[in-house]
Structure formats: C-alpha cells, structure tokens
Amino acid sequence: xxxxxxxxxxxxxxxxxxxxxxxxxxxxxxxxxxxxxxxxxxxxxxxxxxxxxxxxxxxxxxxxxxxxxxxxxxxxxxxxxxxxxxxxxxxxxxxxxxxxxxxxxxxxxxxxxxxxxxxxxxxxxxxxxxxxxxxxxxxxxxxxxxxxxxxxxxxxxxxxxxxxxxxxxxxxxxxxxxxxxxxxxxxxxxxxxxxxxxxxxxxxxx
Amino acid sequence: xxxxxxxxxxxxxxxxxxxxxxxxxxxxxxxxxxxxxxxxxxxxxxxxxxxxxxxxxxxxxxxxxxxxxxxxxxxxxxxxxxxxxxxxxxxxxxxxxxxxxxxxxxxxxxxxxxxxxxxxxxxxxxxxxxxxxxxxxxxxxxxxxxxxxxxxxxxxxxxxxxxxxxxxxxxxxxxxxxxxxxxxxxxxxxxxxxxxxxxxxxxxxxxxxxxxxxxxxxxxxxxxxxxxxxxxxxxxxxxxxxxxxxxxxxxxxxxxxxxxxxxxxxxxxxxxxxx
Numbered sequence: 459x460x461x462x463x464x465x466x467x468x469x470x471x472x473x474x475x476x477x478x479x480x481x482x483x484x485x486x487x488x489x490x491x492x493x494x495x496x497x498x499x500x501x502x503x504x505x506x507x508x509x510x511x512x513x514x515x516x517x518x519x520x521x522x523x524x525x526x527x528x529x530x531x532x533x534x535x536x537x538x539x540x541x542x543x544x545x546x547x548x549x550x551x552x553x554x555x556x557x558x559x560x561x562x563x564x565x566x567x568x569x570x571x572x573x574x575x576x577x578x579x580x581x582x583x584x585x586x587x588x589x590x591x592x593x594x595x596x597x598x599x600x601x602x603x604x605x606x607x608x609x610x611x612x613x614x615x616x617x618x619x620x621x622x623x624x625x626x627x628x629x630x631x632x633x634x635x636x637x638x639x640x641x642x643x644x645x646x647x648x649x650x651x652x653x654x655x656x657x658x659x660x661x662x663x664x
Numbered sequence: 665x666x667x668x669x670x671x672x673x674x675x676x677x678x679x680x681x682x683x684x685x686x687x688x689x690x691x692x693x694x695x696x697x698x699x700x701x702x703x704x705x706x707x708x709x710x711x712x713x714x715x716x717x718x719x720x721x722x723x724x725x726x727x728x729x730x731x732x733x734x735x736x737x738x739x740x741x742x743x744x745x746x747x748x749x750x751x752x753x754x755x756x757x758x759x760x761x762x763x764x765x766x767x768x769x770x771x772x773x774x775x776x777x778x779x780x781x782x783x784x785x786x787x788x789x790x791x792x793x794x795x796x797x798x799x800x801x802x803x804x805x806x807x808x809x810x811x812x813x814x815x816x817x818x819x820x821x822x823x824x825x826x827x828x829x830x831x832x833x834x835x836x837x838x839x840x841x842x843x844x845x846x847x848x849x850x851x852x853x854x855x856x857x858x859x860x861x862x863x864x865x866x867x868x869x870x871x872x873x874x875x876x877x878x879x880x881x882x883x884x885x886x887x888x889x890x891x892x893x894x895x896x897x898x899x900x901x902x903x904x905x906x907x908x909x910x911x912x913x914x915x916x917x918x919x920x921x922x923x924x925x926x927x928x929x930x931x932x933x934x935x936x937x938x939x
Contacts, residue, residue, distance in 0.1 A: 468879070472873075472876075472879030472881075473876055473877070473879055474876070475873075475876040477861065477865050477867075482867050484867070484868060484870060484871055484930060485870065485871070485930045485933060485934045485937075487933070487934065487937045558933075560867070560868050560926060560930070562865070562866060562867050595866040595867070595907070596866075640866075640907070640908055640909070641866055641907070641908050641919050641922075641923070643868075643922040643923060643925070643926045644922075
C-alpha cells in the first residue's frame with residue numbers, strides 16, 4: 459500500500475489539469491501548514507455545523523425499526539457554531555460534525571481520516587468511521603467524541619484531523635463510490651437502513 | 665437623469681371621463697353628486713393624474729433596479745428572476761408598485777442581448793444560454809393571452825405606453841452609474857466556463873486555476889459563481905445528476921443550489937482569510 463507524500467498530493471491538487479485525475483481539496487487556507495512538506499497527509503479543519511443528539515429524547519436506537527431514522531431525526535438538534543466560537547464536548551458526549559474542506563477523489567485514490575494526535579492526547583476522537591472511497595465527493599462527516607475525563611472545547615476552523623491518501627490498484631472505470639452520502643455540503647445523519655438484511659437474518663434462525 | 669415621461673393625453677382623458685361618469689353614492693347627510701358634475705370631474709382628473717404619476721414613478725424605480733442588478737450581477741439576475749418569479753401570476757397583472765412581469769422580462773432580455781446601449785452578452789453566451797434568453801424575449805413580446813384582472817388595469821396600458829421611449833434611457837443611465845463596478849461580458853467569459861466545469865463535476869465553484877504549470881489560482885467572484893450556477897442549471901447538462909446517481913430533477917436542482925452556496929461560502933472564507 460502506497461501512502462502519498464506532500465509533494466505528490468500538491469501535484470494532484472495544484473498541477474493536474476485533467477479533472478478526472480485531479481484531487482480536489484478546497485478551500486486550503488494555509489497550504490504550508492495543511493500540506494506540510496514533511497508530512498504524508500493533509501490536515502483538515504472543523505466545519506461550523508453539528509448534529510447533536512438529545513439524550514433525554516432517545517430511549518435507544520434500534521436499526522431494526524423501519525421508522526428509526528425518522529424518530530432519530532426528531533431527537534437531534536442541528537447546531538451552528540460561528541468561527542471564533544466554541545462547541546464544548548463533555549466526557550462521553552458524541553456529536554456529528556463535518557470538515558470545512560470539500561473533497562473530490564479521483565477514481566484511483568482512497569483515503570483515511572485520522573484524529574490529529576494533539577487532539578487525541580486531550581481525549582478527543584474525531585473520526586470513528588474513517589474510510590473514504592475512490593470517486594467520493596463532498597464534505598467529510600466527522601464523528602466527534604470526548605473519550606477523556608474533562609470537557610473539551612472545539613473551535614470551527616481549527617485543524618482537527620488529517621487525511622491519508624492511498625493509490626488504488628483497480629482500473630478507474632471499475633470504481634464507483636457508494637452513493638448515499640455523495641455530494642454532501644454539510645453534516646448529514648446516518649442513512650443506515652438494514653431492514654431487509656435483518657429480515658433475512660431472522661429467516662436464518664428459523 | 666431621465667427625460668420627462670409623457671402619457672397619452674387622449675387616453676388619459678378617456679379614463680378620467682369614464683370614472684367621472686360613474687355614479688357616486690352620496691354619504692349620509694350629503695347631497696347626491698351628479699355624474700358628469702364639473703367639480704366632480706375636476707376632482708377625478710386630479711386624483712387620476714396623481715395616481716398615474718405615483719405608478720409611473722414606482723415603475724421607473726423598479727425597472728431601474730432591474731437594470732442596475734443586470735449591470736452588477738449579469739445574466740444571473742435575469743435567470744433567478746424568471747426562475748423564482750414563476751409561475752407568473754403577475755405576468756399581465758401589474759401592481760401600483762411593480763410593472764407587469766412581461767414588460768420587465770422583455771426589458772431585461774433587450775438589455776442583456778443588445779449591442780450599444782445594452783450589455784452585449786450575446787457575444788459571450790453559449791448557444792443554449794442565448795436561446796433561453798431569446799425564447800423568453802419572444803414570449804414576453806407577445807401580447808397577453810389572458811384578460812388582466814388587477815385593479816390597476818385601467819392605468820397600466822397608459823403607463824406602459826409612456827415607458828416605451830424611456831426604457832433605453834434607463835439602460836444607458838444604469839450602465840453609466842455602474843461604470844467601474846459593472847460585471848462585464850469579458851469577466852463572464854473569463855470565469856464562467858471554468859466554474860461551470862466545476863459544477864458539472866460536483867466541485868464547488870470557488871476557485872479558478874489560472875495556470876496549471878505554476879499552480880496559480882484565484883478566488884472566484886460571487887457574480888461569476890452565481891452566473892455559472894444558473895448557466896449550468898438551464899443548460900440541460902446532466903453530468904452532475906449522473907455523478908449523484910439521481911434522476912429526480914428536483915433533488916438535483918437542490919443539490920446544485922447547495923453546491924453553488926458552498927462555492928459562495930468558500931470564496932468568502934478564502935477572501936477574509938487572505939485579509
């Protein structure tokens with residue numbers, strides 16, 4: 459597995475005219491800091507919108523319930539935090555956020571989102587579902603969770619995670635990204651709908 | 665700056681006479697007013713002229729605002745007007761404050777496409793975009809197929825006729841006022857096709873790469889982003905829909921609006937960060 463270094467990442471972003479081969483990461487507000495020459499990743503910043511589940515309104519999440527998504531949607535708040543202000547995560551608190559940056563992956567690249575270690579050392583876990591498929595485009599959903607013992611304030615616009623890029627050894631035309639979250643411009647709720655599969659699983663038990 | 669607007673006096677006289685001949689109910693304790701009474705006619709004459717003056721003044725303001733918006737934003741203003749003003753309940757039904765949409769649309773099409781006094785966008789628009797504007801112009805220049813129902817109807821034909829010689833002057837003055845700040849066909853041509861390709865490929869239209877060899881890019885102007893969005897929407901290009909794997913036009917349009925909004929947001933963030 460080849461991890462792309464800063465030089466190759468810059469070539470793909472700034473010097474690849476063919477849109478089919480270009481890696482798009484925009485906006486990169488500070489190129490030297492976000493694609494540091496000594497690193498093999500791109501630092502990404504936190505966006506301004508968050509989905510915050512209201513603990514008191516959700517007895518539990520049962521993905522086997524066909525209406526669980528509607529019920530869950532009713533029990534979350536969408537919060538906008540302007541630049542310069544903070545969102546405080548209490549211990550055990552989980553919220554969905556998104557990257558400030560918008561990505562467009564060419565068909566021969568995939569990526570992984572990883573928490574920046576400086577935040578991880580404070581107890582913050584930024585991404586728990588970390589894979590990005592070839593051909594994906596949109597902002598990245600970030601699952602923020604405070605696994606530490608004390609509350610942590612996070613600020614929209616700060617670099618909070620990093621994305622590592624890998625080349626995929628499959629012919630580009632064979633690849634198509636899963637479409638559920640394609641083109642997202644802000645944080646979106648889970649679209650998990652495994653009802654049919656659960657029905658099949660029930661049949662296995664008979 | 666605009667010339668005096670003259671109305672058709674004979675048409676105005678007929679309107680005044682029509683109103684004056686209508687019986688007027690006397691209030692309790694008053695003597696009944698006779699239709700055709702000279703004093704009554706004088707009062708109606710005054711009221712009709714005053715009202716017509718108010719209507720024309722407000723219509724001038726409205727048409728001037730349209731002209732200024734076209735100068736500052738370009739065709740995007742026209743595209744958003746015909747998209748959001750639909751389904752044109754006011755196409756042939758003007759109000760006291762707004763001229764009929766038919767007049768506004770024809771005026772805007774003229775201003776966008778004509779040379780000289782107009783903005784001369786016909787040179788830089790792609791064929792599909794130019795056809796779209798020309799179709800609207802042809803539709804707007806047809807006479808009304810429905811009977812106007814607005815209360816203002818008796819005034820509107822007199823007001824509309826009075827505007828004919830003034831419209832070109834409004835174009836010229838709008839261009840003159842916005843000199844130096846105008847969104848020009850040259851800027852449109854320079855930026856919009858590049859941003860259009862971004863949208864077709866599902867990429868926010870906030871940056872324009874000027875030189876791939878050096879990686880030199882520039883932040884897109886808000887006007888260019890808006891124009892690229894509308895030009896893509898009316899082009900019938902389905903590349904973005906295919907990328908999304910969505911056939912429902914409503915969903916695709918909303919996604920496109922989100923992408924254009926994202927482009928505006930990013931461009932503004934980049935501008936402020938740069939300061």
